[in-house]
Amino acid sequence: MAQTMTVMLYYILFLLLGFGTANVAGAGGGKWQLLQKSIGITAMHMQLLHNDRVVIFDRTDFGLSNLSLPNGQCRNNPKELAVQVDCTAHSVEYDVPSNSFRPLVVQTDVWCSSGATTPDGQLIQTGGFNDGERRIRIFNPCNAGSTECDWQEVDNGLLARRWYATNHRLPDGRQIIIGGRRQFNYEFYPKTANAPNVYSLRFLVETNDLKIENNLYPFVHLNVDGNLFIFANNRAILFDYVNNKVVKTYPTIPGGDPRSYPSTGSSVLLPLRNLQSKAIEAEVLVCGGAPKGSYNQAMSGNFVGALNTCARIKITDPNPQWIVETMPQARVMSDMLLLPNGNVVIINGGAAGTAGWEYGRNPVLNPIIYRPDNPVGARFETQNPSSIPRMYHSTAILLRDGRVLVGGSNPNIYYNFTGVLFPTELSLEAFSPPYLDAQSSTLRPKILSPSSQTKIALGQRFTVQFTLAAALNGSTVAVTMVAPSFTTHSFSMNQRLLVIGGSNVAAAGPSKYVVEAVAPRSGNLAPSGFYLLFVVHQEIPSEGIWVQIA
Numbered sequence: 001m002a003q004t005m006t007v008m009l010y011y012i013l014f015l016l017l018g019f020g021t022a023n024v025a026g027a028g029g030g031k032w033q034l035l036q037k038s039i040g041i042t043a044m045h046m047q048l049l050h051n052d053r054v055v056i057f058d059r060t061d062f063g064l065s066n067l068s069l070p071n072g073q074c075r076n077n078p079k080e081l082a083v084q085v086d087c088t089a090h091s092v093e094y095d096v097p098s099n100s101f102r103p104l105v106v107q108t109d110v111w112c113s114s115g116a117t118t119p120d121g122q123l124i125q126t127g128g129f130n131d132g133e134r135r136i137r138i139f140n141p142c143n144a145g146s147t148e149c150d151w152q153e154v155d156n157g158l159l160a161r162r163w164y165a166t167n168h169r170l171p172d173g174r175q176i177i178i179g180g181r182r183q184f185n186y187e188f189y190p191k192t193a194n195a196p197n198v199y200s201l202r203f204l205v206e207t208n209d210l211k212i213e214n215n216l217y218p219f220v221h222l223n224v225d226g227n228l229f230i231f232a233n234n235r236a237i238l239f240d241y242v243n244n245k246v247v248k249t250y251p252t253i254p255g256g257d258p259r260s261y262p263s264t265g266s267s268v269l270l271p272l273r274n275l276q277s278k279a280i281e282a283e284v285l286v287c288g289g290a291p292k293g294s295y296n297q298a299m300s301g302n303f304v305g306a307l308n309t310c311a312r313i314k315i316t317d318p319n320p321q322w323i324v325e326t327m328p329q330a331r332v333m334s335d336m337l338l339l340p341n342g343n344v345v346i347i348n349g350g351a352a353g354t355a356g357w358e359y360g361r362n363p364v365l366n367p368i369i370y371r372p373d374n375p376v377g378a379r380f381e382t383q384n385p386s387s388i389p390r391m392y393h394s395t396a397i398l399l400r401d402g403r404v405l406v407g408g409s410n411p412n413i414y415y416n417f418t419g420v421l422f423p424t425e426l427s428l429e430a431f432s433p434p435y436l437d438a439q440s441s442t443l444r445p446k447i448l449s450p451s452s453q454t455k456i457a458l459g460q461r462f463t464v465q466f467t468l469a470a471a472l473n474g475s476t477v478a479v480t481m482v483a484p485s486f487t488t489h490s491f492s493m494n495q496r497l498l499v500i501g502g503s504n505v506a507a508a509g510p511s512k513y514v515v516e517a518v519a520p521r522s523g524n525l526a527p528s529g530f531y532l533l534f535v536v537h538q539e540i541p542s543e544g545i546w547v548q549i550a
């Protein structure tokens, strides 16, 4: 009897500690930190800039936010749908080092829009809804110490309305804007003499499920050959955007279930390695989503279980095939981010229903780390849970210090904070993956040089100096470069990670080392712009520095 009691007590303790679900990591499973209880708006779209500030915005057409505009300003916009005179902010600039924020002013509706940074680090935001659907908004990052910068808007900057479109930085410094609701086409920013128009993209017609679409916010990755890998619904093409030509058609993901909005899964281009070789390989991973029909089911109150599979494909292969793997949980509306050490974190979302207003259920609070280099069957590691559901309109981005910034969740038509299943969430959290645990601090490299904001040319050889408290494990050093993403609707646009060095490390003094790196040789591998550069040692990344590929 006493023995049974003891076993039961242990079992209860086990559940209380959160070890109740299969495959859960306890210590070593990452940590959550509440950064801000409220930033006054909901983090529906996020972009980290090279001054370590994050531009965040939600939308203007659904009522008053919880943050006033500065200096008693109000927007008086007769075209606005909800409140014509609105003295609240719908965008903020969040400063990572000081954990503080300030309101910014958007003039028109930025809801469900897209963006990318330019080679010199401006944020170009494109489109939105209503009066904002053809706007281009430029955010020029503030200089250090300044809080003067704000949005500038260009009316009719786009030729087509862009609502739920995807952007990608291009090797020549432009960006491409693909699709959006009822837009089966693409255009560029800025416009050039040889590409001034809108160009049709039949693939978006072919992947458009009647009424439900299932192909919005397509997953776009720049392939190493300069063509774009475009995934929508349940399949992908390799697309030559210069000649408007499909170069390759990839097979449908086995099972055929959709992975794009509103059956929202997510996708990353896996780390690019061996950049000096003639035939660089590239792989894409797509995870989660919702079975066909889930959106209609959710509309009638039936929340179908999300997909629990990922599909991985070598997009450079002459005969590419999807390989399907099973996640520890089913997930829809999860974000996927490349971590500095080349692993992928899958975070946020729910286990049932779909994207779209109030159509998601069963929040998934545990992130997963996916180790792309492990054998199939040993790639997923469940992490410690947050306590805050992050449903529709939630986001996550990588920060320079290796943490993941998490925010948003606004599955209601207004800023409803009570009386709804998932109240609008104004908080910001940070998830610290296990590599940030204090016990790894002696293994963590610290970069001495180059200095932050260094310009590096394509193909340039350079060295990175770092210190390390523990003995060097020379076979485990890597220099990586990560492009910061524009994240919204569970997709991180422009995200890519390149392994640019590590094999050649030498001692340079007590606890001091120097490692060789070679910047990618082509803009097809790394479009010019700002990247975070890390030194990784035994999977533990340094704090990043900013470098500008010019």
Ligand SMILES: *[C@@H]1O[C@H](CO)[C@@H](O)[C@H](O)[C@H]1NC(C)=O
Pocket (backbone or CB within 6 Å): 038, 066, 417, 426
């Ligand atoms: C919004 O602001 C009001 C007034 O300042 C405050 O009482 C309320 O708690 C805030 N709501 C949230 C969710 O932060």
Ligand SMILES: *[C@@H]1O[C@H](CO)[C@@H](O)[C@H](O)[C@H]1NC(C)=O
Pocket (backbone or CB within 6 Å): 063, 414, 415, 416, 418, 419, 420
């Ligand atoms: C949500 O907020 C809007 C606007 O404030 C209000 O009209 C609506 O009744 C709210 N819904 C619920 C369920 O509280």
Ligand SMILES: *[C@@H]1O[C@H](CO)[C@@H](O)[C@H](O)[C@H]1NC(C)=O
Pocket (backbone or CB within 6 Å): 473, 475, 476, 538
């Ligand atoms: C060096 O790292 C490798 C790979 O992680 C590991 O197998 C090996 O045990 C490490 N060696 C030492 C001395 O820590």
